[in-house]
Amino acid sequence: xxxxxxxxxxxxxxxxxxxxxxxxxxxxxxxxxxxxxxxxxxxxxxxxxxxxxxxxxxxxxxxxxxxxxxxxxxxxxxxxxxxxxxxxxxxxxxxxxxxxxxxxxxxxxxxxxxxxxxxxxxxxxxxxxxxxxxxxxxxxxxxxxxxxxxxxxxxxxxxxxxxxxxxxxxxxxxxxxxxxxxxxxxxxxxxxxxxxxxxxxxxxxxxxxxxxx
Numbered sequence: 300x301x302x303x304x305x306x307x308x309x310x311x312x313x314x315x316x317x318x319x320x321x322x323x324x325x326x327x328x329x330x331x332x333x334x335x336x337x338x339x340x341x342x343x344x345x346x347x348x349x350x351x352x353x354x355x356x357x358x359x360x361x362x363x364x365x366x367x368x369x370x371x372x373x374x375x376x377x378x379x380x381x382x383x384x385x386x387x388x389x390x391x392x393x394x395x396x397x398x399x400x401x402x403x404x405x406x407x408x409x410x411x412x413x414x415x416x417x418x419x420x421x422x423x424x425x426x427x428x429x430x431x432x433x434x435x436x437x438x439x440x441x442x443x444x445x446x447x448x449x450x451x452x453x454x455x456x457x458x459x460x461x462x463x464x465x466x467x468x469x470x471x472x473x474x475x476x477x478x479x480x481x482x483x484x485x486x487x488x489x490x491x492x493x494x495x496x497x498x499x500x501x502x503x504x505x506x507x508x509x510x511x512x
Contacts, residue, residue: 304335307347311364314349320368328398329368337361337391337419354389357409359502361389366499370446373469373482376401380443385432390416392448397423404439406432408505433506435461442466449504450478457508471501
């Protein structure tokens with residue numbers, strides 16, 4: 300069975316590379332992490348298709364592999380760096396970041412998903428938190444990179460302040476239907492450089508610095 304999934308993972312990485320993410324480190328992480336272990340068992344046969352999948356009755360989704368890869372590429376996590384993820388979801392993005400050698404902190408507001416992630420991520424270097432992640436984790440800041448895995452109406456201001464100089468914040472910004480993938484880099488003088496990288500569709504970021512419930 301594992302041999303079957305290994306072949307599907309390889310095919311998935313080929314699709315990701317075909318869409319333009321060709322970083323060898325990232326592709327290796329996607330070939331390593333078993334995505335079928337991060338989805339409901341009934342959907343395991345779809346785990347390596349380039350499509351988002353629902354996460355039970357939570358109303359949340361696991362993003363399609365290319366989207367996860369693209370956010371990872373924009374954040375450019377390096378071994379040993381501290382990375383904050385807002386929206387643990389299934390735990391798959393956190394597993395990818397940890398496989399790349401990052402020290403990962405991840406916050407999830409949905410209690411069910413948080414508890415599931417605790418089980419799925421036992422063997423990964425990930426510290427998990429339950430609550431409103433839109434304000435970040437100031438007690439653990441600063442971070443080298445921050446990834447937001449849900450669509451925000453604006454750039455959450457607290458997250459900017461939790462970036463180290465040279466740190467990268469990757470967040471989809473827009474309305475509830477469509478967002479622009481946005482990367483903000485904190486310069487050594489404390490100012491910020493902002494770029495946009497295409498349109499994506501995420502579930503809404505719920506919380507104090509996102510959308511209201």
